[in-house]
Amino acid sequence: MTITVGRKTGEPINFENNPQEKVLQSALRNQLAVPYECATGTCGSCRAKLISGELDQGWVDAPGRKALKTERGEFLMCQAVAQSDCEIRIPSSVSEGSVKGFIPDHYSGTVTQLKQLTDEVIAFSVALEETISFQAGQFMTLEFPDIVGARAYSMVNYAQQTDQLEFVVKRFEGGACSRLLFGQSLELLENQKVTLFGPLGHAVFEPDLEHDLLLLAGGSGIAGMMAMLEQADQIGYLESNSIELVFGVRSAVDIFYLSDLQRLTTKHLNNLKITIALSERMTDGELQQTTNLQVTQAFVHELISAAPTSDHTMAFIAGPPPMVDASIRELITDKGFTAEQIRYDKFA
């Protein structure tokens, strides 16, 4: 099937759409930088309008559909699947070959190395059938058999090219993937087949820009930041730039990646500062295990005003939407950050 994107100026753009492929996936795979954020139906950023042809709208209860004018043919590209040749319009201008970075594609893999990090957090790897390249901070959508729809998970590891992707998942009460991961013995999930699409996401680390980084993570929002720290460590980024990470969890028992964070802080004493922000009170005993990291009782956004920043600082925020929104507000009102200095992923 062919999808045609009409444009206000210039010739329409045509691209081929595989059967069962979401419109967003085929557009990105064909290197059209169409707008999107979550790629999983919640944010509504990938809104487009059907001019002619037939679409299966996919997830009818998707939260991102709430703002759509469906009577005017609006649909979510991340959910819709073409049933015939279609002509669509996108609210921003698009051009061919405009996807920046690595071109997203479909992958298959096997879940392996499942590990419970805390009561609420599980890490696992996916062994891919082929190699992939991605930028630190990016995510993939994962589809598990027997679970309807895709879930977005950010890569924890970083390598220029790899066939292993590491993910970390926080339990979400009542969620389908959470039930799959947390509701049974981890051995039963070993070797589970998954399909993936990506790499996706705009909140990416670009070392060439030589920014100082302010990384603000809530819970599993630490995922992409671990990838950024890994890349920064590999390329000697911290020799000439500084990174400050604030990692928010509820209490000391909820901290994960502690030994990795301690190892990195010890190695880069001068230019890497890590603060664990606990939203609940901690005991003295709990404090001892965190040794060379700063630990304080606060919400992540409350620590922004004390962080040293400049016009050359790039802030990355990831985690639950209220934490991301509060941090963006604080960066803009207290620190005078511009929109260009802030990159974020809301784990909605």
Ligand SMILES: Cc1cc2nc3c(=O)[nH]c(=O)nc-3n(C[C@H](O)[C@H](O)[C@H](O)COP(=O)(O)OP(=O)(O)OC[C@H]3O[C@@H](n4cnc5c(N)ncnc54)[C@H](O)[C@@H]3O)c2cc1C
């Ligand atoms: C960019 C991004 C990166 C993320 N990275 C991480 C991460 O690294 N670690 C982490 O723990 N969480 C991450 N999340 C959140 C994660 O994607 C899930 O929302 C979360 O794990 C809860 O999933 P669940 O299946 O347990 O909950 P559910 O409530 O069952 O599902 C959550 C999400 O799945 C999709 N979904 C649900 N039902 C359907 C359906 N019928 N059809 C289609 N889609 C459906 C929707 O996107 C929904 O918001 C990220 C989210 C985003 C947007």
